[in-house]
Amino acid sequence: MPITLPPLSRRRFLASVVAGSATWLAHGSSAHASARDANRFALLSDTHIAGDRAKVARGVNMHDNLQKVVGEILAAQSAPAGALIAGDLAFNNGTLEDYAVLVERLQPLRQQGVPVHLALGNHDHRERFWEALGEEERKASELPQKHVLVVSAPLVNWFVLDSLDRTDKVAGELGEQQLKWLAEALDRAADKPALVMLHHYPDKSSVSTGLVDTERLLEVLLPRRHVKAWIYGHSHVWKVDQREGLHLVNLPAAAYVFAASIPNGWVDAQVAADGMTLELRCLDPQHAQHAQRMELKWRT
16 A cells, blocks of 8 residues: 655665555555545656666656656646556666665655556566565565566556567567466456556567567557557657547656657646546646546447
8 A cells, every 4th residue: 555654764765665556546544635626636657767867868867757747747736546557667688776766756756645556668687677676566466477467446447568579679478378367467457447457559561570479469448448548658649530430549757758849747747437538748848748647439
């Protein structure tokens, strides 16, 4: 559950748990828990946090960006029920120091009773992630070799997948074991809309830079009409599309972007019984797309 941590030495800090257990949403407690909106979620991707807090990439200090995003999330009158980060948590190849700083930057959310659920991307390292965040994080995963989670909320279930294939290799893959688990898990939870989050985007090109097994994932998602959205990052682009009524949501990067015109920031998601409203929160409030709203209606 989200807890207020006492002061920790660096060694104990690395061993502490930042997020991941689905029970956090169900059993979270803090002085601010009553002010949380059970159907509001903060969605982030591509934080690219480095162990060096002063590290700058493409003109951006990733540490400062995440600090600003966390401050904005907590500035609202009602805190979200949780925050979900769609991978590429670490800067380049997922060092222990990267994850230590990530934990540090997410600490204010935990202190205010907001759980954080983390997916892994191609710049992460699974074993070092588990080592840094502690044994409880490993145990939270539904599969022994992948970091996968089911997060239950009043109106939806979130399925957080692991598309990390090899660290610092661009393309990602879920694999047959994870796809089989996902199909079975979705069938067990067909009473509620399902939202699927992973790092990599849909990609059917012959030389993939996205999800290699895109078609296999769509074979799982599309026939199951209670699956409403595939939410991902990786491209550092904000975009909303759909296929056969399945919403495809490309989250913006919280870190750097690849072109000056592209916004970075996070997405404020408000879930309803029949859909979800997404509001883009740009780190630059003067950006033309700041506060852009997307109304997603669930397919039937």
